[in-house]
Amino acid sequence: MVKITIxxxxxxxxxxxxxxxxxxQINPETAPPAMCFHSKLEGSGGKCRTCLVKVTKTSPSNPxxxxxxxxxxxxxxxxxxxxxNNRSEEVLEARKGVVExxxxxxxxxxxxxxxxxxxxxxxxxxxxxxxxxxxxxERRRFPAKAIGDLIQLQMNRCILCFRCVYVADQLTxxxxxxxxxxxxxxxxxxxxxxxxxxxxxxxxxxxxxxxxLTDRTxxxxxxxxxxxxxxxxxxxxxxxxxxxxxxxxxxILRVSGRRNDVGEVTEFICNTxxxxxxxxxxxxxxxxxxxxxxxxxxxxxxPS
Amino acid sequence: xxxxxxxxxxxxIEILKTRYPVEQSKSALLPILHMAQAEFGGYLSRESxxxxxxxxxxxxxxxxEVATFYTMFHLKPTGKYVLExxxxxxxxxxxxxxxxxxxxxxxxxxxxxxxxxxxxxxxEVECLASCGSGPVLQVGECYVENLTDQRVxxxxxALKSGELSDNEPTPAHSILFRTCxxxxx
Amino acid sequence: xxxxILLENGDISGIDQFDIYRQHGGYQSVEKAIKTMTPLExxxxxKKSGLRGRGGAGFSTGMKWSFLDRKSDKPxxxxxxxxxxxxxxxKDRYLMEKIPHRLIEGMIVSSYALGASRxxxxxxxELMWLAKRLENAIGEAKAHGLLGDNILGSDYSLxxxxxxxxxAYICGEESALLExxxxxxxxxxxKPPFPAISGLYGCPTVINNVESIAAVPWIVTHGGEEYSKxxxxxxSGTKLIxxxxxxxxxxxxxxxxxxxxxxxxxxxxxxxxxxxxxxxxAVVAGGSSVPILPAELILRTAAGIPxxxxxxxxxxxxxxxxxxxxxxxxxxxxDTTCIVRNTWNFARFYHHESCGQCSPCREGTGWMxxxxxxxxxxxxxxxxxxxxxxxxxxxxxxxxxxxxxAAAWPIASAIRHFRHEFEYHIAHPxxxxxxxxxxxxxxxx
Numbered sequence: 001m002v003k004i005t006i007x008x009x010x011x012x013x014x015x016x017x018x019x020x021x022x023x024x025q026i027n028p029e030t031a032p033p034a035m036c037f038h039s040k041l042e043g044s045g046g047k048c049r050t051c052l053v054k055v056t057k058t059s060p061s062n063p064x065x066x067x068x069x070x071x072x073x074x075x076x077x078x079x080x081x082x083x084x085n086n087r088s089e090e091v092l093e094a095r096k097g098v099v100e101x102x103x104x105x106x107x108x109x110x111x112x113x114x115x116x117x118x119x120x121x122x123x124x125x126x127x128x129x130x131x132x133x134x135x136x137x138e139r140r141r142f143p144a145k146a147i148g149d150l151i152q153l154q155m156n157r158c159i160l161c162f163r164c165v166y167v168a169d170q171l172t173x174x175x176x177x178x179x180x181x182x183x184x185x186x187x188x189x190x191x192x193x194x195x196x197x198x199x200x201x202x203x204x205x206x207x208x209x210x211x212x213l214t215d216r217t218x219x220x221x222x223x224x225x226x227x228x229x230x231x232x233x234x235x236x237x238x239x240x241x242x243x244x245x246x247x248x249x250x251x252i253l254r255v256s257g258r259r260n261d262v263g264e265v266t267e268f269i270c271n272t273x274x275x276x277x278x279x280x281x282x283x284x285x286x287x288x289x290x291x292x293x294x295x296x297x298x299x300x301x302x303p304s
Numbered sequence: 305x306x307x308x309x310x311x312x313x314x315x316x317i318e319i320l321k322t323r324y325p326v327e328q329s330k331s332a333l334l335p336i337l338h339m340a341q342a343e344f345g346g347y348l349s350r351e352s353x354x355x356x357x358x359x360x361x362x363x364x365x366x367x368x369e370v371a372t373f374y375t376m377f378h379l380k381p382t383g384k385y386v387l388e389x390x391x392x393x394x395x396x397x398x399x400x401x402x403x404x405x406x407x408x409x410x411x412x413x414x415x416x417x418x419x420x421x422x423x424x425x426x427x428e429v430e431c432l433a434s435c436g437s438g439p440v441l442q443v444g445e446c447y448v449e450n451l452t453d454q455r456v457x458x459x460x461x462a463l464k465s466g467e468l469s470d471n472e473p474t475p476a477h478s479i480l481f482r483t484c485x486x487x488x489x
Numbered sequence: 490x491x492x493x494i495l496l497e498n499g500d501i502s503g504i505d506q507f508d509i510y511r512q513h514g515g516y517q518s519v520e521k522a523i524k525t526m527t528p529l530e531x532x533x534x535x536k537k538s539g540l541r542g543r544g545g546a547g548f549s550t551g552m553k554w555s556f557l558d559r560k561s562d563k564p565x566x567x568x569x570x571x572x573x574x575x576x577x578x579x580k581d582r583y584l585m586e587k588i589p590h591r592l593i594e595g596m597i598v599s600s601y602a603l604g605a606s607r608x609x610x611x612x613x614x615e616l617m618w619l620a621k622r623l624e625n626a627i628g629e630a631k632a633h634g635l636l637g638d639n640i641l642g643s644d645y646s647l648x649x650x651x652x653x654x655x656x657a658y659i660c661g662e663e664s665a666l667l668e669x670x671x672x673x674x675x676x677x678x679x680k681p682p683f684p685a686i687s688g689l690y691g692c693p694t695v696i697n698n699v700e701s702i703a704a705v706p707w708i709v710t711h712g713g714e715e716y717s718k719x720x721x722x723x724x725s726g727t728k729l730i731x732x733x734x735x736x737x738x739x740x741x742x743x744x745x746x747x748x749x750x751x752x753x754x755x756x757x758x759x760x761x762x763x764x765x766x767x768x769x770x771a772v773v774a775g776g777s778s779v780p781i782l783p784a785e786l787i788l789r790t791a792a793g794i795p796x797x798x799x800x801x802x803x804x805x806x807x808x809x810x811x812x813x814x815x816x817x818x819x820x821x822x823x824d825t826t827c828i829v830r831n832t833w834n835f836a837r838f839y840h841h842e843s844c845g846q847c848s849p850c851r852e853g854t855g856w857m858x859x860x861x862x863x864x865x866x867x868x869x870x871x872x873x874x875x876x877x878x879x880x881x882x883x884x885x886x887x888x889x890x891x892x893x894x895a896a897a898w899p900i901a902s903a904i905r906h907f908r909h910e911f912e913y914h915i916a917h918p919x920x921x922x923x924x925x926x927x928x929x930x931x932x933x934x
Contacts, residue, residue, distance in 0.1 A: 046679040097883030101852035137859040180372040184855040186845040330672035373674040374655025394733040431576040435733035
């Protein structure tokens with residue numbers, strides 16, 4: 001075990017823990033935001049730069065600060081390390097800058113985006129963003145691309161977190177999509193515009209922090225906060241069968257994976273559970289799903 | 305139609321693979337993509353990329369990801385000769401913008417377009433490491449340096465007449481093509 | 490005239506061929522090292538020499554070598570960075586073209602020192618013809634028992650491979666280079682782990698610039714101490730400077746570190762002064778990434794001390810009034826140069842070359858280019874200047890690799906030293922192409 005201090009709060013964590021993880025152990029609400037890192041996806045993180053923190057002291061034997069702000073999701077704790085997160089003006093300023101840069105080319109089409117209400121970028125902008133931007137150029141636009149009947153791709157909203165690529169790499173048999181192009185014209189695609197279709201592809205929807213990959217079978221059906229998330233399970237040959245049903249009355253509008261305190265999907269589900277079992281009698285309902293108190297979805301919703 | 309490398313190229317690829325650890329044959333991807341572009345019509349069609357993927361036991365997407373990242377790979381058909389003019393800093397200081405304009409006017413096409421006879425495509429590229437001998441353009445493997453209107457004229461004529469080809473190394477054409485070192489005594 | 494180490498015998502005709510190179514002392518260092526020295530003794534000589542990485546960062550080569558994980562049971566690799574793509578820099582290409590065996594010799598000795606049995610030269614794909622010449626040189630060395638199995642009858646064997654890139658500036662960043670060499674997109678890796686622990690194929694790896702490796706044979710032959718006597722203080726040895734722009738004699742010059750900048754610009758042994766009788770306006774001294782300096786600050790420091798071509802002197806004054814030696818890409822601009830247009834040109838370069846992996850660089854480089862494009866094309870507003878400074882700050886230090894900094898510095902420094910030109914552009918959009926204004930349309934000579 002090693003001791004690390006974040007914003008003056010000391011915590012003991014296992015060696016090999018990241019700063020982000022340690023901060024989440026102290027309090028998920030005050031931990032750095034993370035748009036690209038996902039604990040269940042190996043190799044993820046380090047790219048969005050929203051989780052930058054200031055390491056003011058690396059360790060007692062190396063008391064110097066790290067020369068640059070460090071990505072907390074990929075920086076490992078050392079015994080005696082001291083970190084500033086929300087206390088550091090430099091960190092808050094940097095984060096504000098990153099949020100602005102993530103937004104300059106984002107379409108801000110929240111009113112017609114199915115992700116609205118459960119969008120990490122919305123939350124990020126609300127909690128860490130500035131009120132204004134000086135960006136006045138045209139926003140980047142990509143031609144629409146179809147990737148099948150189950151998943152809707154809206155490339156204009158993508159922030160290139162790469163989570164969906166890791167899902168395809170680590171969960172599905174053979175990856176068929178990836179990031180094409182370079183720089184700010186990089187895009188998620190299949191190149192041949194083929195359908196992404198295999199048993200676990202739907203998890204790309206759940207890991208997408210924005211509305212770039214959404215459930216096509218749920219498209220424009222309802223704002224998420226008008227549906228009721230219920231934890232439920234079923235016996236499934238392919239996956240754990242533990243899911244969240246989004247109900248309107250007795251109708252299942254969509255099925256998604258379950259999430260933890262920081263919004264990460266904890267168990268991946270198969271496409272059969274997600275897309276093909278939308279009758280309530282096929283599920284064992286456990287009760288209202290856990291939703292963060294601050295979430296707009298928690299309106300009219302009593303978490304278990 | 306599935307493209308197929310010549311038997312000579314295929315045996316070169318086998319030699320190429322031995323240059324990397326056995327389980328790391330993906331390392332041969334960039335060199336093989338260069339070969340594919342040269343052998344299959346000067347650009348990488350989807351079929352060519354799928355074929356390369358099959359040679360290295362890769363998912364096609366792994367090849368698309370790489371081919372679309374690197375600027376030397378053309379993903380659409382081009383003219384027989386792609387004239388890639390450096391537009392970066394030092395070349396711009398020595399007249400690259402004028403050379404691009406001159407080429408456009410001379411060939412009657414815009415950037416990224418091909419002349420009706422299918423011979424020439426003009427492109428702008430970033431720094432070619434020829435800053436002391438700019439303006440410069442690359443055509444195939446040749447660097448044509450210290451460009452002036454006259455030099456552009458004679459280059460175009462030589463390429464048209466077949467007197468020069470674009471797959472000979474730069475130093476072979478000492479009159480038209482000079483290397484940057486020549487300026488230093 | 491400065492002494493020559495890297496370009497020694499460079500003027501001898503046929504020096505690019507094995508026999509001639511060998512006749513003039515070539516490959517002596519291989520014999521000396523393999524027959525009389527242990528690998529660690531070679532490392533020691535390089536440490537003693539004070540040689541600093543010639544690719545731009547200026548980090549001690551000997552130190553870099555000593556970080557290599559020698560305890561690991563994985564194979565160790567040496568990778569030569571010949572992806573020279575920094576605008577203003579063409580020295581590695583010149584060296585490889587002129588004396589290819591110098592690099593091959595350096596690769597053999599360095600690989601021996603590091604215990605690598607396979608080494609790669611990653612050369613930018615545009616230089617395919619040069620890659621073929623290097624392969625040819627490797628073939629010659631192999632035929633003479635200097636490469637391959639049991640070099641010079643010893644039990645040391647080395648396989649040297651030339652690997653072409655595909656056109657991406659980012660692959661000059663060492664971890665992006667490794668990714669590219671593994672057949673992937675050139676995305677820089679997060680560090681740690683550093684390549685010395687986990688590099689190519691996850692194995693301990695040293696990555697060195699062409700020029701650094703080419704200096705090793707001389708160091709081994711003559712001793713590190715001898716090398717450290719050349720140059721001044723912490724800037725030991727010689728350096729290849731790529732001189733371009735508005736000078737009479739553009740080209741590659743090997744200088745002894747410590748040469749006064751003024752002499753380098755005006756002496757007929759080097760740049761030969763500003764062409765067409767114009768006057769010096771500004772210099773980018775170390776490749777496009779380093780801060781631009783106006784004439785008065787490149788010739789003398791803010792304290793009035795004549796500036797020298799050394800790591801220390803060029804960076805005197807920090808970024809406020811100084812710059813960096815960087816890769817030695819020395820771009821000279823005369824009084825006809827439009828700084829705004831040049832800055833836009835560089836911004837366009839970094840926008841084009843940003844790999845897109847991390848958000849500040851991917852989004853910020855594009856934004857900066859758009860704002861500069863607007864100013865240069867007569868649509869700027871007074872707020873745009875501070876906006877550019879602000880965007881540069883949002884990128885600098887926030888990115889995975891140094892490209893973000895490299896994109897931010899030229900813009901921040903151009904505004905720092907030439908703010909009035911940006912203001913003029915914005916206030917007089919109609920005069921931007923006026924010949925009386927600093928900017929003149931560029932024609933051929």
